[in-house]
Amino acid sequence: MRFGVNHTPSVGWFHSWLDFSASDTARDMEQIASIGADHVRIFPLWPVVQPNRTLIRQAALDDVATVVDIAGSFGLDVNVDALQGHLSSFDFVPSWLDSWHRRNMFTDPDVVASTAAYVEALAAAVADKPNLLGISVGNEVNQFAHAPHPAPHDITAEQGHAWAAAMVAAARRGLSGGSSVGAATGREARHGSTPSRTAATGSPTAPLVTVAQYDAAWYDDAQPFGPEHAADHGDATVTHSWVFNGSAALHGALGAGSVRHGEYLLQLAAAWNREPGRPNWLQEVGAPTNVVDPADAAAFTERTIRHVAGTQDVLGVTWWCSHDVSRSLADFPELEYDLGLFTNDGRLKPVGEAFAAAAAAARASTTARAAPPSTAIVLDDVLADGSPRYGTRADCAPGGRFAAAWLSLAEAAADGRGPQVLLRSRIDDAVLRTARGITTIVDVPADLDGTTLTVAHPATMP
Incomplete structure (x- = not known):
């Protein structure tokens, strides 16, 4: 089991990509490695790398590759996020996709092709790095x-599948030097992508390609990206756990x-996976001070x-996040200034000490x-x-009937x-149940009520 930090x-926060400093990056990475983390997740800003639909800046790609190398020098593997997209309440959408040039980012053929070209180029820029996660x-x-x-850029669920498959395929082309990887099957075959590259044990055999969603995918029936988009694309199913969503x-x-919310989301993810043993990754989780008192964060x-x-x-x-946002930067939600394991000037906080100790204990645990x-x-x-069945995701949301039932069994x-989760649509699949070790x-309970809460506004999310 791996433990890392976003x-x-x-x-300079993520604006630092505009004025990249290798020394500042090295200092951050040394601090992250000092608490026993084995990987980091990094976020090059999309408009910085691709400021025009047909311009992908080589200098920006070189900066990303340099960050991967610097992290490696401190023993850290790196996961590179492509489309930023959205970070800490701010959207980073290139100007060629906004205002006078607005087109649907998920369905416009030219936009999808250009976005895929960026994802492929970014993957290719780091494909040869031995520490690429x-x-x-x-x-x-x-x-x-x-x-x-x-x-919003309105789409249907099927259009979401087509977009996700196109982006996954682009990342894999970049990682493999332009060649296809594997033979497409199932959902990914129908949309032109390639299947998960995992060994029989579920362990990744090559750099992972993943699709990351916030938890409306699991909790909001109206959200076009849903659990199947997480489970059917890429090499692992990603969850992001934030307890300001009502938990x-x-x-x-x-x-x-609250303290079992990450566990619960991982069990939901496993339920939707078509392949038993597919890896599940809690790629974002943190202690947001708008609902977790700093005294309780550890x-x-x-x-x-x-x-x-x-x-x-x-x-x-992968914990959110490494360092607090500097108070010199304006207009962030208040919680963003105190989410780090380190203060902005590099002092390890009690929550950072707790992360290091908990990661060490989990690595040593037989559980x-x-x-x-x-x-x-x-x-x-x-x-x-x-x-x-419409309403399944609402039942899973904090306060929903299913969420309440799962928590009762877990406690x-x-x-x-906590118990595993089994979809009603797969209950008769004895092979699947056996592979997942399900015997009961x-x-x-029919008489169990729940109080469904509204999923938090994304603007409050890292």
Whole structure:
């Protein structure tokens, strides 16, 4: 199990890509490595690399490659995010996709082709790096696809699949020097991409390609990007866990529904995976001070990581984030100024100490290598006639009936681990159940009520 940090540059935040400093980057990476992290996730800004639809700046690509090398010099692997996209309440969309030049980023053929060219070029720029963990298509790009974004690029679910498949294929072309990797099957074959490159054990055999979404994909039935987009594309299923989505309001910062939220999302991810053993990656999780008191942040961190470590097929945890945002920068949501494991001037905070200790304990624990939980709770994703059921995701949201049932079982479990999740549409698949180690199946009690809460506005999200 891997433990890493989302790198927030201590000098200039992500605007530092405009005036790249290798020495500032090295100082940050040395600090991150000092707490036992084994990888970082980095975020080159899309408009900086591709300021015009047909211009991809080589100097910007070189800067990204340099960051990967610097991280490697401190023993850190690197995951490179492509489409930023969205970061800490700010959108970074290139001018050729906005205002007078606005076109749908997911469906316009010229835009999709140009975006794919950028993703391919970025992947190619770092493909030969021995410490490359992988390429993520973007950071919570699904927030552009639906309200409450102020200007969404409307799409259907099928158009979302086509876009995700095109971006995954572009990343893989870049990583493989322009050649295809593997033979396409299933959903990815229908959309022109290639299948997951994982060994029989689920461990990645090459740099990962992933698609990252914020949790509306799991909790909002109206969001066109959903669980299948996370589970059907790329080499691992990515989740982002933020308890300001209603979890902390309902359960309290240190309540079970908050400190187990990351674990719960990982079990939801595993349910939608078509391949047993597909890796699941908690790629973002943090202790947001708008709902977690700074005095509770260390305990929140320790408990979150301890619960996640008991979940099966977890690739790793990547904490948000490395450094606080400088108070010299304006207009961030207040929580963004205090999310780091380090202060802006490089002092390790109590939450950073807790992360280091919890990661070390999880690496040494046998729980993370134990057999998966044998009990599974059934999620009703289909109606009696087998047709898709609208409302499934709302049931899974904080306060929903399914979320409440899962948490009740998790808290009652003798080994302290929450149950697996089994889709109703797959309940008769004995081969799948056996492969996942499921021997006991539990339904949501018919008399269980839940209070569904509104998913948080993306503008408050890192």
